[in-house]
Amino acid sequence: DAKTTQPPSMDCAEGRAANLPCNHSTISGNEYVYWYRQIHSQGPQYIIHGLKNNETNEMASLIITEDRKSSTLILPHATLRDTAVYYCIVSSIQGAQKLVFGQGTRLTINP
């Protein structure tokens, strides 16, 4: 599976949009971009995934660049409860069941 690079930490003000970048320059054609988050001392939670089109659900939006070498997860109106470690993972649908986690981005939402 392709490797991803994320900033180790980010801060965002409550109520503002949180934009979390992820680089995946070695992504291959059949690999999806998955985002999960882990709130302290809990199991990870699925957020969203996409192949090449932008995706949106009730939690977040995923913007994937045209060359698919990077993506951005957007939390449109961050709340304190969004403070967590966010993981960007690239994998094929088949391989996505066996996720390999990187270090992720520790997002802190400040009041």
Add this chain to the structure above:
Amino acid sequence: GAVVSQHPSWVICKSGTSVKIECRSLDFQATTMFWYRQFPKQSLMLMATSNEGSKATYEQGVEKDKFLINHASLTLSTLTVTSAHPEDSSFYICSAPQGNTGELFFGEGSRLTVL
């Protein structure tokens, strides 16, 4: 979404004893489950793939005789840490896929402390 539950959520045991952690898929069947371990301030590390009705597949460096995995039914996988030592103290998390989107559902995690 689908629910995966772990038990116990935390356990303290003496060095040398064995500890069993259960992972259940509550509202779906899972032929495959995954076990992760997470040390403080570190990311999740995949330990093994649990397969219903067959042997588990362990990641490189994970001792299969130390971490016994049993997937006896379509809704239950167990991880037994045998002869636990303080260095086995960690947060153990299981996950299971549902459907074919690649989405994984994770349990709440089980925190093991070995004294």
